[in-house]
Amino acid sequence: MTELSRALRDAVAALRAGQLVGLPTETVYGLAADARNPQAVARIFAAKGRPANHPLIVHLASAEQLDDWAREIPDAARQLAAAFWPGPLTLILKRQPDVPDAVTGGQDTVGLRVPAHPVAHALLAAFGGGLAAPSANRFGRISPTTADHVREELGNAVAVVVDGGECEVGIESTIVDLSRGVPVMLRPGRVSIDDMRRVLGAPVLTPDAADTTAPRASGTLASHYAPATPVRLLDVPALYATVVAAAQSGQRIGVLSRTLTDAAPANGSVWLQLPGDPAGYARRLYGDLRRLDQCGATLLLIEAPPTSPEWQAVNDRLKRAAADRPAEGEGLPKP
Incomplete structure (x- = not known):
């Protein structure tokens, strides 16, 4: 056997x-x-x-x-x-x-x-x-x-x-x-x-926030799929500026990028790059989020993917992972 x-x-x-x-x-x-x-x-x-x-x-x-x-x-x-x-x-x-x-x-x-x-x-x-x-x-x-x-x-x-x-x-x-x-x-x-x-060959609707008759379903709460470490979902300029500010302040961060190459500072921060296609990105997403969550960082930064339809599922997970985090700038270095 x-x-x-x-x-x-x-x-x-x-x-x-x-x-x-x-x-x-x-x-x-x-x-x-x-x-x-x-x-x-x-x-x-x-x-x-x-x-x-x-x-x-x-x-x-x-x-x-x-x-x-x-x-x-x-x-x-x-x-x-x-x-x-x-x-x-x-x-x-x-x-x-x-x-x-x-x-x-x-x-x-x-x-x-x-x-x-x-x-x-x-x-x-x-x-x-x-x-x-x-x-x-x-x-x-x-x-x-x-x-x-x-x-x-x-x-x-x-x-x-x-x-x-x-x-x-x-x-x-x-x-x-x-x-x-x-x-x-x-x-x-x-x-x-x-x-x-x-x-x-017929319409499939998207959920309406005002629809109170929709059944409750798994994984649809505002905050879900979340690391223990706070997450910020940023466009490329904001992400890079925050990386630089973190390096200057000595803050250890984790970065999940899609297009940027490794720009992690020498203060022990960790930079992981995901594939550029939505299927490859999704396959790696949770495993790499776990790695970053366990690296001792005080903050995780994620480069926001495109907003085109093929990225909808990935964006849904990232939005929920980053929900209910500290207010803008709270505990973070300013770019």
Whole structure:
């Protein structure tokens, strides 16, 4: 028996015993529990420090299981599932009555997706049911993209961490709400709003801040995906000026750039450069944010990416990572 086979066997046994498992997917690593077991799902919330009314996404082995979890499934949902499952797309649908409130946050909707990672598929197929699996990190912090990240973040709270290598997509799935008629994208991801519009041949709306009827969904709070170190998202001139000011004041900073070459001063600051394309940038983003968060810097500076549609998902994550930080200039050197 190979090491992976043993890990899958142990993971299935742990899940059936109501324990938590680190689940590799193509997006990020999930903290998985039997979605039909409210006591097991409660362990997810306890391990993450997650608010109990914040819904979870249920991961399935196949689109054939859709009707076990959702009712009143519109044609648009089946079209999107056929086009993008397995893959990084979550569908919000009216739930079946027997779906536990612990999974849905007490709402009448449930988030469902079929992950594309072969190890995730093997585990789901062997388990035979749905797995509730939010990102395997403390609530609001940087999502994990390796098995080591899960172990560092959650330690003994996880019975088994199945190592599926580094995540290929690197950021969370797109979430689209199909529970209210017209599809509405609640969270951008690898599957873009234009991708969905092309499949449906019909509009897919973006969320309206004034829409109070939208279901709560994972990863849509103002502050999320955040390092412990304060973050500032800056254009190139402001970033470079702040780097220079930090060097003059002796402040240790971390820099995540896209176009600038290494200009880190000699005061122990750390400069990391991400790929120039959105897919490559997303794949590396969380891992490099973790590296910077652990480098002893007092401030992290991120070069703002372009605002074109293909960068929407990356910009969404960066905006949330930089939210609720100290006011402009507070504790920072002035450029």
